[in-house]
Structures are given as structure tokens and as C-alpha cells.
Amino acid sequence: MKNECADCACVLRSSVNMKDCQLEMLGGSHVVVKFKKGDSIIKQGVFSTNVTFLRKGMAKIHISGPSREQIVKLVKAPTYLGLPTTFGDKINQYSVTSVIDSEVCFIDLEVFKRLLGENKDFGSYILMELCKSEMEAYRRCASRTQKQMRGNLADVLLEFSENLFEADQFILPLSQSDIGNWVDTGRESINRTLSEFIQDGIIEMQGRQIKIIDKKMLKMISQNG
Amino acid sequence: MKNECADCACVLRSSVNMKDCQLEMLGGSHVVVKFKKGDSIIKQGVFSTNVTFLRKGMAKIHISGPSREQIVKLVKAPTYLGLPTTFGDKINQYSVTSVIDSEVCFIDLEVFKRLLGENKDFGSYILMELCKSEMEAYRRCASRTQKQMRGNLADVLLEFSENLFEADQFILPLSQSDIGNWVDTGRESINRTLSEFIQDGIIEMQGRQIKIIDKKMLKMISQNG
DNA sequence: AGAAATATGTGACATTTATCACAAAATAAG
DNA sequence: CTTATTTTGTGATAAATGTCACATATTTCT
Numbered sequence: 001m002k003n004e005c006a007d008c009a010c011v012l013r014s015s016v017n018m019k020d021c022q023l024e025m026l027g028g029s030h031v032v033v034k035f036k037k038g039d040s041i042i043k044q045g046v047f048s049t050n051v052t053f054l055r056k057g058m059a060k061i062h063i064s065g066p067s068r069e070q071i072v073k074l075v076k077a078p079t080y081l082g083l084p085t086t087f088g089d090k091i092n093q094y095s096v097t098s099v100i101d102s103e104v105c106f107i108d109l110e111v112f113k114r115l116l117g118e119n120k121d122f123g124s125y126i127l128m129e130l131c132k133s134e135m136e137a138y139r140r141c142a143s144r145t146q147k148q149m150r151g152n153l154a155d156v157l158l159e160f161s162e163n164l165f166e167a168d169q170f171i172l173p174l175s176q177s178d179i180g181n182w183v184d185t186g187r188e189s190i191n192r193t194l195s196e197f198i199q200d201g202i203i204e205m206q207g208r209q210i211k212i213i214d215k216k217m218l219k220m221i222s223q224n225g
Numbered sequence: 226m227k228n229e230c231a232d233c234a235c236v237l238r239s240s241v242n243m244k245d246c247q248l249e250m251l252g253g254s255h256v257v258v259k260f261k262k263g264d265s266i267i268k269q270g271v272f273s274t275n276v277t278f279l280r281k282g283m284a285k286i287h288i289s290g291p292s293r294e295q296i297v298k299l300v301k302a303p304t305y306l307g308l309p310t311t312f313g314d315k316i317n318q319y320s321v322t323s324v325i326d327s328e329v330c331f332i333d334l335e336v337f338k339r340l341l342g343e344n345k346d347f348g349s350y351i352l353m354e355l356c357k358s359e360m361e362a363y364r365r366c367a368s369r370t371q372k373q374m375r376g377n378l379a380d381v382l383l384e385f386s387e388n389l390f391e392a393d394q395f396i397l398p399l400s401q402s403d404i405g406n407w408v409d410t411g412r413e414s415i416n417r418t419l420s421e422f423i424q425d426g427i428i429e430m431q432g433r434q435i436k437i438i439d440k441k442m443l444k445m446i447s448q449n450g
Numbered sequence: 451a452g453a454a455a456t457a458t459g460t461g462a463c464a465t466t467t468a469t470c471a472c473a474a475a476a477t478a479a480g
Numbered sequence: 481c482t483t484a485t486t487t488t489g490t491g492a493t494a495a496a497t498g499t500c501a502c503a504t505a506t507t508t509c510t
Binding site: 147151 | 291309338341348351358359360362368372376
Binding site: 400401402412413416417420 | 456457458459460
């Protein structure tokens with residue numbers, strides 16, 4: 001396989017000054033693996049000694065809660081997967097599953113750590129990422145629990161449209177019951193609320209193809225709760 | 226004021242190898258401030274250039290959600306406060322308020338950053354802390370949203386008993402409405418559920434003095450949800 | 451100490467969401 | 481291409497919790 005690590009790393013190059021020898025070090029210790037839609041990339045409870053980087057595609061991060069599986073967030077490439085689970089413990093604390101065909105780069109943990117120590121920029125980049133995602137987690141949790149259905153579903157649709165696909169039209173990569181697991185409700189409620197949105201002319205839907213018609217209204221719903 | 230930084234830092238010494246010169250650097254750039262119960266230590270939305278370390282006491286971390294204030298977690302000394310908010314952005318992303326009389330050490334951000342770069346142990350210690358608290362946030366959020374009242378309140382009581390005070394008897398540092406803001410419900414529900422627990426002989430209560438009688442039952446309630 | 455503000459206890463009632471049940475459709479598997 | 485499995489659509493009902501309304505304590509402030 002061609003060494004695609006420079007590509008991988010170029011994502012970081014914009015913000016991080018990475019020396020060629022460090023790139024080589026990365027290049028020498030990585031494996032790229034393809035995952036199909038629905039394949040498990042990281043499994044909660046399993047021992048792991050790799051840092052995982054999502055090169056292409058999209059994945060859901062989920063954790064098994066007291067009664068059901070909870071989707072914590074959806075991420076798109078390029079991004080590291082499971083940094084917190086990698087550093088805190090050798091045992092994965094959550095699962096990651098691809099939701100569309102994806103490519104993942106597995107990097108040896110020791111090499112990664114050495115890099116962190118050697119390259120100050122890289123270290124603070126990772127630190128920042130962790131901080132951002134922790135803050136994000138707090139905000140989302142507060143949002144989820146305080147808003148009700150319509151607000152939460154609006155958030156999900158906006159998240160797809162604005163962050164994940166950056167388009168007003170997209171194909172939902174999740175089933176309705178997954179969305180339910182994301183916003184803490186049953187699939188039935190999701191289904192009903194989607195129907196309401198269609199009725200109200202906020203979105204159009206055919207199968208999993210979704211088109212956002214009235215984004216302003218969606219934002220209103222997201223805000224007022 | 227006597228330079229108490231060696232004390233402060235000794236917390237880290239167990240896990241981190243900190244050189245004396247580095248300790249001195251810290252010592253030269255810190256200010257210790259006392260806070261009374263209820264005082265605001267960090268205010269969401271305010272500009273900040275300090276790293277904040279809780280030397281003594283206990284504090285609540287809270288964030289303003291869409292409709293009300295959400296308590297994210299309670300922490301006790303010794304611990305850093307607001308690392309994620311300090312690094313991600315110069316503007317505080319959440320608030321921290323002392324819930325009992327406390328002492329806080331303000332450290333210059335630049336000095337802290339230099340230290341991070343110089344001392345690899347320290348850097349990875351901080352990294353780990355961030356990872357742990359992110360994982361904790363995920364777990365808690367899933368728990369909160371999936372359990373109902375009794376389960377959540379049981380969790381809160383156990384958190385006080387096992388982690389914060391490490392005793393079966395303690396004085397609640399939060400009002401019932403604060404607890405409501407913590408577990409996403411109104412003060413009325415908290416009140417009623419506390420009464421139930423008393424009725425069931427699980428706890429005793431006089432004013433804010435709480436005594437846990439049947440911890441086993443409390444854990445049962447916490448688990449089954 | 452006395453007044454004002456904040457916190458607690460408790461009932462009645464409305465609302466939201468969870469749950470169950472079952473049919474129809476769409477996808478995946480052989 | 482046909483069968484099995486997973487998803488989606490929709491009604492009826494139950495259960496949990498949010499909300500409002502007051503009374504009573506308790507704390508804080510001057």
C-alpha cells in the first residue's frame with residue numbers, strides 16, 4: 001500500500017508544524033483500514049493500543065448506558081477517534097461505528113506519545129481538541145436534557161445540515177431509532193415529530209433523503225426548545 | 226503571604242516529577258484567594274488569562290442551558306478548575322461557584338503553558354485528566370437522561386457520600402433546587418423523592434444534615450434506574 | 451431583633467413522553 | 481428473486497414529571 005500518511009497528516013499541517021522526520025515516524029507505524037457502513041471501528045470494553053484517526057467517512061460514537069445504547073456524537077473525517085478512551089485507560093470506554101463507508105488510520109500509541117512529547121505544537125493542538133470536545137459535551141448534554149423533542153430533533157437536523165454535510169439536502173446516515181438513541185427518546189417519537197416537520201413544511205423527505213426547506217423555522221424551534 | 230505553592234504542587238508530586246526550578250516558577254506567578262460559600266470563582270462569558278486550581282473546598286461547575294442553569298458536576302479540592310474553558314478560548318465557557326468556603330490558586334496562563342512544554346510528565350498528567358473528565362461527562366450524561374428521578378437522586382447521594390465527603394453522614398452543600406438543576410428536574414420532585422427515601426428508611430435528614438442508612442438499597446436504586 | 455429574601459413541604463392538575471400493538475415498506479441475505 | 485430481517489408509520493393508553501399555588505421554615509441582612 002502506498003504510504004498515505006502525508007495526506008493524513010496534512011490535516012494537521014495547517015495548524016501544526018510537523019517535521020518531515022516526524023511525519024516519517026508516523027508513516028512507518030500506521031495501518032489504513034477500510035470500514036463499510038455499519039462496521040464497528042472501536043468496541044467498548046476491548047483492549048486497545050492504538051490511536052485511531054478517521055481519514056474518510058463518518059462515524060457515530062456511542063456508549064452503553066444503563067438501559068439502552070446512547071449515541072454521544074457523530075463525527076466526520078478528518079478527525080481523531082477516541083482520544084479520551086485511548087489515553088485514560090487501555091480499555092476502550094466507548095464504541096465507534098462507521099455510519100457510511102469510511103477509512104481509518106491506526107497509529108501505534110507509543111509513537112503517538114513520543115510525537116506528543118517532541119512536538120510542542122502537536123501537543124497543544126491535541127490538548128485544545130480535547131478541551132473543545134469536553135466543552136461541547138457539556139453544552140450538548142445541557143441542551144438535550146432541557147429541550148424537548150422538537151427542539152432536539154431540530155438540533156440533529158441542523159447538525160447534519162450545517163456541520164456534517166454542509167448542505168441543505170442530504171441522506172440520513174442513521175435510522176430513526178438511532179436518532180432516538182441520540183436524543184434520548186424512542187423511534188416512535190422521532191417518527192411522529194419528523195411527520196410534523198413535513199406537515200409544517202419545514203422539511204421534505206423521501207426515504208432517507210432529507211431536504212431542509214425552512215431553515216429559519218428550524219433554528220427557531222431549536223432555540224425556543 | 227507565605228508561598229504555599231509547594232503544598233499546592235505536592236498534589237501533583239505523587240504522579241508528576243516536578244523540578245524545583247519549575248516549582249519556583251509556579252510560586253512566582255500565583256495568587257491565592259479565599260472564597261466564601263456561594264461566591265463566584267469563574268464566570269461564564271468573562272475574559273480570563275489564568276489557570277485556576279482549587280486548593281481547598283468544594284465547587285460546582287455550571288453552564289447556562291437553553292432554559293435554566295445546569296450543574297455539570299461538583300468537584301472537591303485539590304483539582305484544577307476550568308481547564309477546558311481555559312484552553313479552548315480566552316472566554317470562560319462555564320461558571321464555577323464555591324459551595325463551601327474555599328481557597329483558589331490563580332496561576333498565570335503563560336507560565337502554565339511553559340510548564341506543560343518543559344515537563345513531559347506534567348503534560349501527560351493534564352492530558353489524562355482531560356480525558357478522564359471527558360469520559361466522565363459522557364457517562365454521566367447517558368446516565369442522567371436514561372434514569373429517572375429516584376435513580377438520579379440516588380446517584381447524587383452516593384456521589385456525595387463516596388466521592389465528595391467519603392462519609393455516610395454529611396451536610397448537603399446544595400439547595401434542593403440546585404440538586405434539581407443538577408439532575409434536570411424541578412426542586413419539587415427532588416423534595417418529594419427525598420421524602421420517599423426517608424419514608425423507605427434509606428436516609429435520615431434533619432435540615433441539610435444527611436445520614437445514609439441503607440447504602441445497599443441506594444445502590445440498587447441507582448442501578449435499576 | 452426584626453424584616454426581607456430564600457428555601458422547603460405538599461396538593462392538584464396538565465402535559466409530555468414512554469410503551470405496547472400491529473401493519474406496511476424497505477433492505478439485506480441466501 | 482424470494483425470504484427473512486430490519487425499518488418505518490400510526491393509534492391507543494399509561495406513567496412520569498413539569499407546573500402552579502400556597503403555607504411554612506429558615507437564612508441573611510440591616
